[in-house]
Amino acid sequence: MRILTWNVQWFRGIDGRVDVARVLHHALQWGEQPHLIGLQEVAQHCAGLDGAGCADQVAQVRACLPGYEVFYAPAVDDWRPGLAQRQRFGNLIATRLPVLRVHPQPLPYPADPAVPSMPRVLAALTVLAPWGALRVGCTHLAYYSARQRLAQAQALVAWQQEAAQVANAPPAAGDEPPDQPFQSRSHAVDAVLMGDFNAPPHDAAYRALVEGTSPVWWDAWVAANPGRPQPPTFRVHEAGTTPVLCDYVFVTAGLRAWVRRVVVDEDTTLSDHQPILMELAPPNPI
Template identity: 35%
Template sequence: MRVVSWNIHWGCGKDGRIRIHAIIDVLRKLNPDVICLQEVAANHPELEGSATASQFKQLGGALGGYHMIEHAPSEIYRNNLPRQFGNILLSKYRITQAQRHMLPWPAAPEHPPGMPRGMIETVLDAPGGKLRLLTTHLEYYSPPQRRAQVARIRELHAEACARAAIYQPETTLDPPFQLGFRPGSAIYCGDFNFTPDGEDYRALTAPPADGALALLDAWKVRHGDMARAPTAGLHGYPWPARADCYDYFFVTEDLAPRIAEVNVQSETAASDHQPIVLDLA
């Protein structure tokens, strides 16, 4: 099972031009089973390169064979047209459930207002059994907002683990109540906008106090103390000031033995972030 996570920067390269086809070409070469993308835009002419097209439709149409779940936490209307900015999850595996979580966005007067953030959660019929796969893009400019979002992710994870221990599919219920099995086993990925030495990283990976499955950094599980490959700051982009890691895969402890590889695709300059790839045996 191969999963790719990538903040695509709405397809805008360092020359200020949008080339969604370059993003699609990289993804096709990587040939993942599941694709998780952040910073997908629609009807945003003011973004660098003028992101007027619906990239949700472009990506969904070009990547045939995948089922797409989209979530645009930022949806602002102008002339009755939605200007959207958010995330996509595309899967070759059967999706049995999907939830779109809005993450906390508390007022933080001492910081820029930021924008709404969300997380896509799916249950997949994957090799080895059902698992949850979630992708998100956390706040960058406001540490208090990002801290609240990390806390909410841990709450949602604890809730899922607790429900998995209690509830089983019940086909005699009315259809909206037929949730099916939602396992504790999970992969969380995306642009978390914190570095490995940061407080928020430590908060997300702290041992659970509620019986939930622990969340482990897949890079550390696979590579130990080996220097971490940066996921941003390459190829001459103005941000960030130095190359560092902002994008991750976190897996529940039961999936750790299945991690075959975790790597960063450093070659492409199609975005100001690099694709990260997780292979599960």
Template identity: 35%
Template sequence: MLRILTWNIQWGLGIDGAVDLDRLINEARAIADFDMLCLQEVSDNFPDLKGNDGGNQFAEIARLLPGFTAVEGVALDAPGGGRGRRRFGNMIVSRLPVAQVLRYTLPWEAAATRNMPRLLLDVVVETSSGPLRVMTTHLEYSSDTLRRAQVEGIREAHRTATERHLMPRENGPGTYALYPTSPSAVLTGDFNMRPDDPVKQRISEPFSTNVPDLVDAWQAVHGSKAHPPSFCLFDQSNGSPHCCDFIFVTEDLAPKIRTISYDQESQASDHQPVLIEIDI
């Protein structure tokens, strides 16, 4: 069985105003003995973020999870005012062997609202059933236009990865070597959309080719039952409690989902972690 936990960690800032990565990782471990941890809002050299000491959280999280492979998905990479680069983005930490890693910069259209670069991190892991692609992302908060474009970027990344797998390709030396991949995939993250948003539903629309659809895992298990809230549960400064964190699986994996759950207790971030268990 494969256990994947996804969590927007808000750089470790808890509801109590304290940044504490040790607490966060301990709570993640208490939720499940996860095989993969997909994180959003990981920071490096951002001392101006609330409660943050400016440390390299990518390195710190890797240190807290010995025996795991830590893969960085830096979306924002900017000058750090003499302190090195400032970096912000996603991360996947895996106990399973990691094969090829791809990082897709999502479309960044012009928008008058505050916004930043966004990225889709795509990690191929070796499971007992063969290769599996696990992706995580964090879409724009303040612009529907940007989210629409980013969803199309995710769909293109999934389409091209599947078609590369299906089309025989010449092997080659060095950088042209072939690496394992798969049309089967799990997509996780903070999508900054509610379940009924048409842009969120666009993720699951059929492809025109033999690319497997991306199915909302909660709906695959629970049908029309409402998603539990994953944001604003303990702090309503950004609205009433609602769900904007989702896990999608390709349609071949949907019957293999054993459980999907939204933790409603943790206050280690302003988002709630989401766990999926898949028989694989």
């Protein structure tokens, strides 16, 4: 199973051109028709973004990805007086796998008045992988605020811990009809978490995700490429800037041995970030 993550910068390339179809064509080709695609910085009606105009990029993604179901989780959802349309900005998951549950959730947003900030969100699905239920999360953590970024990383640890506990001790089966709110649901112990974490490996938010006596998350690049540093993923092709590593794919402990390959597209200039592709497969074919 192939999973691709990419901060697409509202589909704006280094050349300044905003083109949803161009970016997604590259994602499908380079990613070998991935089963799951996680995108960050997808906009709806955000006229203030350079080149984005008032486009509904979620609708454009759906049109460009036939055969995929598309699930959007806006972190910013504004409809202020004077706005003709709701302005939304957030994360998106597109999948070719059957979807069992849709469960996005907002991330912590503690006060930090010294820096600019905006809300953040986790787009999350439970899908039916070839081996069973799998949770998938796509997120984009705070850029300017280290306080918010750390709180958000800690929330992602808590999300996995709680979900695993529920999967190991699921709710009692009731006698409700199958179309009622108390119906039985699929729960998954293991998960994949991807996105732009705005945290280099030395950052406290990254450490909160992967450190501890029993780490909740494992860096998939490290699992697939032991001893080889991951290439930078941000500002790689922008003149006068220092490239930074801040985009990752993480897996839970039960999937660590299933990571077959993780690669970074170091060449594309279709965003200010580079996409990452992970291939996941059980050790023994199912």
